[in-house]
Amino acid sequence: MSQQEQVQVTKIFTDYALEKMMDLFHHHDHEVGSQLKKAEPEEYKEYQSTDCITYVLNVLSHAFREMGNDQSAGRAWQLGAHGTRLAKYLVKKHGWKAIYLNPDAVHPRDATADAVRRSEEHTYSSIVALKQHTYYDIPLEYAVQNYCVTPEDHESFQLLNKNKPATQHNEADIASLEQVEFGFGISRGGMHTWLFSKGKVYEVHWNSIGDGLYEATPVRIFPWLSGAIVIPPEQAEHLAASAKLK
Template structure:
């Protein structure tokens, strides 16, 4: 990203991103706070994460929905339920059992293809998952990763977002593309404006 900012003549952003590059969250905060980029919280299936880990629905409920942030990164929009977990797997997950034990009823997730198709129009974004531990690039519905333990062809990977293994996180979109996000649900915008 530093090289991209250098290419467009923004040396301040180039230097800052280079210094902050050790943490996806710090980089995301800078892009939002200093350059006016907008964030889209992503979660493949809010109630039934395919990996069975409660961190995905809890991040949504306890951070995004309540505070309007993802690990202190302000969240503007949300794109959720773009890959519902199959019904059989959903019933075996810890969160489902917690809901059931409390007498809460959570049915199967409905596919949200409309918001997913909106994101497929976004030409570029910076992605952060797992609280900033994993970073990646996004373009027109695809995730681009560099695997530091890979060599040759296994160094880079291109994956459709709806098949991406990291089930939740944020995509930070440059402000010149933020108009494409207008149809996405807004998230607690008043908390960070």
């Protein structure tokens, strides 16, 4: 055996997290969405319940345990009821880096004539991120914005900000984010949670089973729009310098 073959590759948190994330994504015949099981408990009594935050916690706790950190694995489950608190814990206690996300900070494409106010969060959270460097009390270091801008012929264009011109597309920052291997994401202040790898959002739908239970979506077209991702510290090396908050 050569000296090179004798060298053991040391796994890091990201390696273990990715393995578990993809294992559950591809092998979940034993699981059912939590709301579906709640609605029909007898039919799904042999299935394990899961949902968006359970997916996140299964992956994070597995990776912590594999790293020999049972205490942090347990702490993740304790904080799991509040995705923002879990994200803040990872930033404060484990040095993770938080990134604000927003595909179009001025003209959110979920604005409709009868529900414009619901879209105000996207613009407001962008202002807070840039000025205060926080997202729902999560300390931010980066912002990746304006990577899927709303075209002028879209029905949502200028519904929220009537006098603002079309947003300028920012390719550099999103292209760098798409190189990040693993992250934990939050939308609308923790209303939805998900995992991230190489430009895709991995999520669970709590009212589904089988092929519809898990889904992977390119982050550029993720329908929840604005939010935040926290990533292990070594993953920040992939991010463009222009994404760093100033």
